[in-house]
Amino acid sequence: MPERSTTGSSLLLSRALKTVAKNDNWNSADAAQVDRAASSVGAFSFKRGSRDAAVVATLPPGAYTALVSGKSDTSGVALVEVYEIVD
Numbered sequence: 001m002p003e004r005s006t007t008g009s010s011l012l013l014s015r016a017l018k019t020v021a022k023n024d025n026w027n028s029a030d031a032a033q034v035d036r037a038a039s040s041v042g043a044f045s046f047k048r049g050s051r052d053a054a055v056v057a058t059l060p061p062g063a064y065t066a067l068v069s070g071k072s073d074t075s076g077v078a079l080v081e082v083y084e085i086v087d
Helices: 030-042
Strands: 009-015 019-021 065-070
Touching: none
Parallel strands: none
Antiparallel strands: 009 019, 009 065
């Protein structure tokens, strides 16, 4: 079984080379907002205390880049999920 990193990951969302949003610990963001957004689209919930990165943002139409990187020079496999949340 592979080891899990305890350092976490960082997520950067950009458009036209400008940072739109970033996060490196979903618990440090608005955790309640992340929980509500995940629940509303049927996505899995993050475990409390995990060091996953998550962004909830209202974006105009266009092309965006999501860059995931390991913290403290770590590497691994990342999964990026994008959802449209309709109120």
